[in-house]
Amino acid sequence: MNMDNRMLLSNVLANLEVELITANHNLCAPDWRDLNYTPDYSKFYLICEGEGWLQIGEKDYYPRPGELFLMPEGVEQSYSFISERPFHKYWCHFTAQVGGINLFKLLDLNPQCAPRQPELLTNVFQELVKYSGSDAVYAKLLAKSKLMELVAYYLMDLEIDAEQLSFKTSSAVNKLSEVLDYIDEHITQNMTVEELAGIVYMHPNSFIRLFKQYAGMPPIQYITHKKIEKAKQSLTLTALSVTEISEQLGFNDMFYFSKQFKKHAGVTPTDYRRRIRHP
Known part of the structure; x- marks a missing residue:
């Protein structure tokens, strides 16, 4: 990525606005399955253990424990269990926009991410889930800050291959x-x-x-x-x-x-x- 692109990316991220919809940590049910739907929100999955299948756009994925997956808003998706060992995962639903435009329509990103520090992501998700379920006065603000951390760590881990942080147009x-x-x-x-x-x-x-x-x-x-x-x-x-x-x-x-x-x-x-x- 050249210097001008990095400058544009920096400006985009500096003006990023995120909103958390919900977050949780659970074991997927045996009937965990949905096919060919297009959500109006984005999702992060942090896989703890188990097996399953994701389809994002036209590509199939079989996530492994420790991997973080982005399932972006506006992209056709499917998911399903594939064995008697369903996913145990952290997950969240959220929106991420710059100037009212979906961030993931601007950036061409790999949905699959292998975090360099998976324990760090686990800690962030633990805090995110805690704050999302709290009725404390400052809980929503703290949850938003944790969601912003997740987006940042996802992009930072992708920068192992800097070309993955490129614009679609x-x-x-x-x-x-x-x-x-x-x-x-x-x-x-x-x-x-x-x-x-x-x-x-x-x-x-x-x-x-x-x-x-x-x-x-x-x-x-x-x-x-x-x-x-x-x-x-x-x-x-x-x-x-x-x-x-x-x-x-x-x-x-x-x-x-x-x-x-x-x-x-x-x-x-x-x-x-x-x-x-x-x-």
């Missing part, structure tokens, strides 16, 4: 990579959506939808974010005044620059520099 990714390069090269200028859309010969409205789908935010918001990150570097590494940094990055209005900086960094540029130099 390579032409769209290539277009966005070209735009991201342009933004980096012209970060000191004020760019418009029409200008960026013209680089890849797209209508501005279509370009905004595509950009948000993969970058997780609209293009102008992304540009502002990159400018503020550049301003942080200048505040940390140079003696330039706040006004000079603002003008260098194309902000003609100091008040607007300070407002945007505080919105992204949580403090004003002056306070940021003070905290960096006197932690």
Whole structure:
């Protein structure tokens, strides 16, 4: 995976929103079986022991103990017992979206994952099941954090073969990579959506939808974010005044620059520099 793709993937994951539907840990019933259905939610199975069969899309799998399987939303699936030793497994149903779009429609992933630290995944699942069944005030928030951990560990384990972390629509990714390069090269200028859309010969409205789908935010918001990150570097590494940094990055209005900086960094540029130099 090249650097631009990694940058896009990082943006997608930074804007990921997950919702847990349910989670449990049990022994599958002897009649555990369903064929050719397409769920409107995704599932994780962590196999503890036993035997069974999964079909995800057009491919058959016979999971082994210790393996983690993703059964993504919107993909036709089947499952069944195959012996007198049914699966004993942890499982959860959930949704994962970026900008309202199913994460697994954006990424081309291998459903089968062999965790490098299966005991770590077991511990996360144990916590997930505990919080999902709790009526404590903070239980849902803690369950969501554990679900986010599961997604992260799944993707991290797949990165053993980095090419498995690729986007499904390579032409769209290539277009966005070209735009991201342009933004980096012209970060000191004020760019418009029409200008960026013209680089890849797209209508501005279509370009905004595509950009948000993969970058997780609209293009102008992304540009502002990159400018503020550049301003942080200048505040940390140079003696330039706040006004000079603002003008260098194309902000003609100091008040607007300070407002945007505080919105992204949580403090004003002056306070940021003070905290960096006197932690």
